[in-house]
Amino acid sequence: MSVSRRSLLAAGLGTGLLANLEVPVPALETADSFDPTRLTKADIPTPALLVDLDAFESNVQSMAEHCRKSGRGFRPHAKTHKCPEIAKRQMAAGALGICSATVREAEALVAAGITGVLLTSPIVEPAKIARMVSLIQQGKGVMLSVGHLREVELLAEAASAAGVDVDLLVDVDIGDRRTGILPGQPALELAQFIAKHKRLRVRGVQSYAGHASHVIGFEAREKTSREAMGKSVETRELLNKAGFDAAILSGGSTGTYNIDSTIQGVTELQVGSYVFMDIDYRRIGGKTSGENYSDFQHSLTVLATVVNATHPDRVSVDAGTKALDTTTNWKPEAKGWTGLTYNRGGDEFGIMTLEPGAKLPRIGDRIEFIVPHCDPNVNLYDRIYATRGDKVEAIWSIAACRS
Ligand SMILES: Cc1ncc(COP(=O)(O)O)c(C=O)c1O
Numbered sequence: 001m002s003v004s005r006r007s008l009l010a011a012g013l014g015t016g017l018l019a020n021l022e023v024p025v026p027a028l029e030t031a032d033s034f035d036p037t038r039l040t041k042a043d044i045p046t047p048a049l050l051v052d053l054d055a056f057e058s059n060v061q062s063m064a065e066h067c068r069k070s071g072r073g074f075r076p077h078a079k080t081h082k083c084p085e086i087a088k089r090q091m092a093a094g095a096l097g098i099c100s101a102t103v104r105e106a107e108a109l110v111a112a113g114i115t116g117v118l119l120t121s122p123i124v125e126p127a128k129i130a131r132m133v134s135l136i137q138q139g140k141g142v143m144l145s146v147g148h149l150r151e152v153e154l155l156a157e158a159a160s161a162a163g164v165d166v167d168l169l170v171d172v173d174i175g176d177r178r179t180g181i182l183p184g185q186p187a188l189e190l191a192q193f194i195a196k197h198k199r200l201r202v203r204g205v206q207s208y209a210g211h212a213s214h215v216i217g218f219e220a221r222e223k224t225s226r227e228a229m230g231k232s233v234e235t236r237e238l239l240n241k242a243g244f245d246a247a248i249l250s251g252g253s254t255g256t257y258n259i260d261s262t263i264q265g266v267t268e269l270q271v272g273s274y275v276f277m278d279i280d281y282r283r284i285g286g287k288t289s290g291e292n293y294s295d296f297q298h299s300l301t302v303l304a305t306v307v308n309a310t311h312p313d314r315v316s317v318d319a320g321t322k323a324l325d326t327t328t329n330w331k332p333e334a335k336g337w338t339g340l341t342y343n344r345g346g347d348e349f350g351i352m353t354l355e356p357g358a359k360l361p362r363i364g365d366r367i368e369f370i371v372p373h374c375d376p377n378v379n380l381y382d383r384i385y386a387t388r389g390d391k392v393e394a395i396w397s398i399a400a401c402r403s
Pocket residue numbers: 077079080120208210213252253254255270271272273274
């Protein structure tokens with residue numbers, strides 16, 4: 001059985017930190033004395049997603065500080081966390097707004113009072129266009145990025161039917177060949193096409209260099225990112241020379257934040273993974289930290305329990321592919337354990353095997369895993385336990401999970 005937030009409110013439990021919880025609460029957590037701040041990690045039902053608040057807050061502050069010192073804005077990407085409570089903390093640290101990859105993320109952010117939401121993905125379904133237009137009508141500074149004539153036509157139609165003005169960034173494809181229009185003349189022509197529609201306004205350009213963010217080694221990454229972002233800078237200048245007021249150039253990533261923030265013409269960073277960090281990012285190497293990229297700390301973990309210890313050479317944990325994203329080449333790492341390797345054991349289980357001489361966990365032991373890739377891992381959960389040391393401080397809804 002689970003109870004809704006409404007029944008918790010009726011029981012007088014919906015105040016303070018618990019007010020952040022918008023998801024049904026499993027029966028285990030609904031005892032009379034339920035209060036998330038009374039929980040410790042040992043009470044959390046597994047598998048569970050955890051954020052270590054000390055590491056998370058340090059990441060949030062250190063990116064904000066970097067942007068402030070570099071004279072750049074930042075509009076962090078919610079595709080990483082899908083969580084309004086995290087977005088609020090990024091805004092409190094000085095973000096201009098928050099990026100979203102899906103309409104649902106944008107809706108969850110606006111519903112939580114976040115201003116300056118930018119949808120960075122293309123949408124061509126009329127129903128999604130209508131949902132974005134209705135968000136814009138709420139007057140919270142929502143923008144979209146567009147990289148194709150068809151999107152512009154659909155938006156123009158919906159905007160004029162609703163009588164609402166829509167702010168757009170021209171999405172420029174600077175090398176990863178996924179979304180956007182080609183830089184230079186094609187981008188200018190798209191901007192001119194936008195300008196033909198009374199209700200649409202060009203505010204600048206957006207570029208994401210996905211092919212640069214995870215390049216191993218700082219120098220190689222810097223070369224790739226400068227080359228890519230240079231195309232976007234030139235395109236923005238072209239638009240401005242043609243009479244547009246292209247005030248914004250939004251782009252960048254956690255891997256290139258300290259490169260893109262030195263490029264003249266880049267006005268804001270769309271960094272995402274820095275709040276959590278993952279194994280995929282750790283291996284890219286830092287500017288000064290050698291092979292390990294240590295600018296940000298691992299704050300995200302999956303907590304699991306050892307549920308089988310029948311064999312002398314292995315134990316099973318209750319975190320399989322439904323709990324740990326294993327689609328990258330890297331394996332989840334057991335925090336604080338040496339000589340233990342995670343192996344896929346199906347939907348529900350992971351199998352921990354041992355290097356010679358290593359100590360096998362016992363049945364009932366808890367293991368926290370650093371995740372290979374944060375974004376798809378978060379997407380598997382509807383809540384995140386915010387912990388400090390061993391204590392739970394809050395439970396935050398991943399309001400836009402799986403959408
Ligand atoms: C459009 C866009 N902007 C920014 C980002 C943020 O990248 P990261 O999580 O590497 O900081 C992404 C990530 O995929 C993205 O797709």
